[in-house]
Each structure stands twice: as structure tokens, then as C-alpha cells.
Amino acid sequence: MDLKYGTDYPDSCPPSFAEPINGEYYRLCDCNPPTSNDFKTHVDAKMSFPPAKLCEAKALSFFSNERDAIKIKNRFPKLKNKIPVVVNIVSNHGVGLEINGHLNLWEFQGINLLNFIKEDYNEAAEV
Template sequence: MVFKEKNLPPQCPPTDAVQKDVEPVYRFIENDTLQEIDFLNHRERNITYRSEQKCEALAISFFTTEQAAERLRKKFKRKFKEKILLKGKITEECGIHKTENDHLNLWLFQDVNMLNVFPVE
């Protein structure tokens, strides 16, 4: 398995991360049109994160329920107010992931184009 992110810290992804299909998943996107920027991790987007969260910051964040995503929007109103919540899927070919409390972190494999995988017809 070759990951998109080349400089993963030790123990990242976690040893209990799995590789399997998950549908539906939900992701906040920038506007009505799905774009490449919508599938960049925190480091790629230059979003600050705590050093102890480096592994999570190198993953792409999804929710396994719409309610969990809306709870986050409510908690961080300013940041997520204008974002669009989109329903999609991830497949085992995307990478490996770990889910905790309806939040899924996906460590993406190299050469995966989420613009082709995520949208649900």
C-alpha cells in the first residue's frame, strides 16, 4: 500500500484502520460543485493542527451519519456555515480508514481520484 501522503508519522495510519467500502459517508465541500480542493487534507490546505493530531491531519475527514456532520456544523458555526454537506461513498480502493463516533478518517492511497469515487449517482 502506497499512500498519497509520503511523510506519515510512526503508527500512522493506526493499526486498527481498515480497508473496506463505506456508503454513505458525508463530507463538507466548499460550494455546489465538487472540486479537487474538497479532498485535500489539513496539511495540503495549510490548516493548522496540534502536533499530537498530525496523523489525523493527514487524513481526509468524513462522517458516517448526516446527524454527526450537522452537529459539527452547529458546534463550529462560523467555519461550516457556508459549506455544503454532500453525501457520497468511499471504496476499499481509496485507502484505509478508522471510524470513531460517526467520524471517519481516510488515509488516501496514491493515485486515487476522489472526484471519480465519492459522488453517488
């Protein structure tokens, strides 16, 4: 499968050791249920980032557990109102690299992660 941005990636991006990912991960979103805006990369959202971080800016950020998502949310003021939402990521969504509970996922083309939100988590989070 082709990556989201085709061949428009820096050298060695994604890293050669990035691999298919399977599992439930937490994405910090603006709302619950999330919208397509919650699944934009830094590049798609036209956010600023250092040029050396272009590879990471073309990936989506997830956390392997809710505790790590909340820890990051509380550390950065711009994330304080975000809501952790569980997404079931499977190998045909892209390739990823997980380090210390943080996942960078470089998506394949045509993937809509909104279709992979864990519904029972959403209902529980809204109570």
C-alpha cells in the same frame, strides 16, 4: 497500495487497526458539486494544527450520516457554510478509522474522490 504521502507519516500512523472502508460517507464541502479543493487534507491545505495531530491532519474527514455532518457543521463557525456531499468510498481508496460516526480516511496514492460523488444526492441537494 501506497499511502498518499508515501512513508512520510508519524509513527503508528495510520493506526494499525485502521482498515479498508466501504460505504457512503458525507464530506463537508464548500460547494456542490465539490471541487478538488474540497478533498484536501489539513496538510495539503496548509492549515494549522497541533503537532500531535499530524496523523489526523494527513487524513480526510467524513461522517457516516448526514445528521452527524450537520451537527459538526453547526458546532463550528468555520464550517457553517459547508455542504454535506455523499461520497461512495471503497476499499481501494485507503484505510480508515471510524469512531462515533466520524471517519478519518488515509488515502492511497492516485485516488480522486471526485469520481465517487453520489450523483443522485447532488441533484437532490441542489433543489
